[in-house]
Amino acid sequence: AQTVTQSQPEMSVQEAETVTLSCTYDTSESDYYLFWYKQPPSRQMILVIRQEAYKQQNATENRFSVNFQKAAKSFSLKISDSQLGDAAMYFCAYRSASYSGGGADGLTFGKGTHLIIQP
Amino acid sequence: NAGVTQTPKFRILKIGQSMTLQCTQDMNHNYMYWYRQDPGMGLKLIYYSVGAGITDKGEVPNGYNVSRSTTEDFPLRLELAAPSQTSVYFCASSTGTNHNEQFFGPGTRLTVL
Numbered sequence: 503a504q505t506v507t508q509s510q511p512e513m514s515v516q517e518a519e520t521v522t523l524s525c526t527y528d529t530s531e532s533d534y535y536l537f538w539y540k541q542p543p544s545r546q547m548i549l550v551i552r553q554e555a556y557k558q559q560n561a562t563e564n565r566f567s568v569n570f571q572k573a574a575k576s577f578s579l580k581i582s583d584s585q586l587g588d589a590a591m592y593f594c595a596y597r598s599a600s601y602s603g604g605g606a607d608g609l610t611f612g613k614g615t616h617l618i619i620q621p
Numbered sequence: 622n623a624g625v626t627q628t629p630k631f632r633i634l635k636i637g638q639s640m641t642l643q644c645t646q647d648m649n650h651n652y653m654y655w656y657r658q659d660p661g662m663g664l665k666l667i668y669y670s671v672g673a674g675i676t677d678k679g680e681v682p683n684g685y686n687v688s689r690s691t692t693e694d695f696p697l698r699l700e701l702a703a704p705s706q707t708s709v710y711f712c713a714s715s716t717g718t719n720h721n722e723q724f725f726g727p728g729t730r731l732t733v734l
Contacts, residue, residue: 506663537722547664547711547725593663608654608679609723611663 504529504596508612515584516620522569523579523615525594533599536570536577537609542590550592553577555599581617589619623647625726627712633732634702642697642729644712650724652717653695654679655687657708658728664711670695671717702733 505528515521527536538550553561553570560568565585569578581588595609628643646653651672656664656679666679670689684706686698695714699706709730713723 545709545728547713549722552722595663607677608656608666608669609664611665613661613663 504531504534504598504610506594506596506610506612508594508615510615511613512616512618514618514620515581517584517586519584520580520582521584521617523581523592523594523617525577525579525612527575527577527594527596527610529575529596529598531598531600535597535599536568537595537597538566538568538577538579539593539595539611540588540590541593541614547593551579584619586619586621589617591616625712625714625724627710627726627729629729630727631730633734634699635734636702636704638702639698639700640702640731642699642710642712642731644695644697644726645693646695646712646714646724646726647693648714648716648724649692650714650716651692652715652723653689654713654715654723655685655695655697656711656713657681657706658711659708667697667710699731704733707731707733 507526534555536553540548551563565582567580591614593614594612625646654669655667658664665681668687670676709728711728712726715723
């Protein structure tokens with residue numbers, strides 16, 4: 503079974519600065535997907551960014567980028583120019599790409615990192 | 622497009638009571654999921670379905686049942702509620718294609734007293 507570990511329960515950053523959230527995972531598979539989800543106080547789960555394991559290039563979405571190190575099984579999220587609206591819980595998640603039901607056996611989540619933005 | 626909708630938003634149950642959490646999606650997604658989120662934890666998969674009539678267990682299925690009679694609906698049934706089932710429940714759906722993005726509902730906060 504896969505596991506996802508987020509070692510930072512809470513992070514704090516000044517508005518407009520850059521912050522990096524850490525995520526490591528454990529798997530024996532070679533093909534999979536990794537995600538970062540944001541959960542604001544509203545509870546809604548919002549996809550921030552995703553990475554396909556077969557792609558060497560790190561994914562980028564506007565101010566959000568990842569550092570994907572496949573050999574190290576590391577998948578960190580960098581948020582540049584932090585904004586007050588970025589304050590939320592951030593969850594790292596793993597999903598197999600193998601056909602054990604079309605990869606339909608759901609996401610495996612880490613415990614989350616609470617990101618605080620200081621004005 | 623309403624996306625994934627869940628009802629109710631909040632519910633308090635007494636120990637031993639039963640209830641059904643409703644989930645509906647209007648995106649014609651084949652894949653649907655139920656997760657639970659305990660305080661300070663990530664989401665854990667309860668059950669999932671790859672299409673109407675097909676369901677399978679996830680990581681934490683005990684105490685729950687599901688059915689999938691239509692593509693749109695994926696209700697979660699709690700029988701004999703226990704305090705350990707106090708949690709926030711999320712329903713999600715996806716197309717099942719390789720990108721595998723899951724779209725989540727707003728969640729149901731359930732308290733069992």
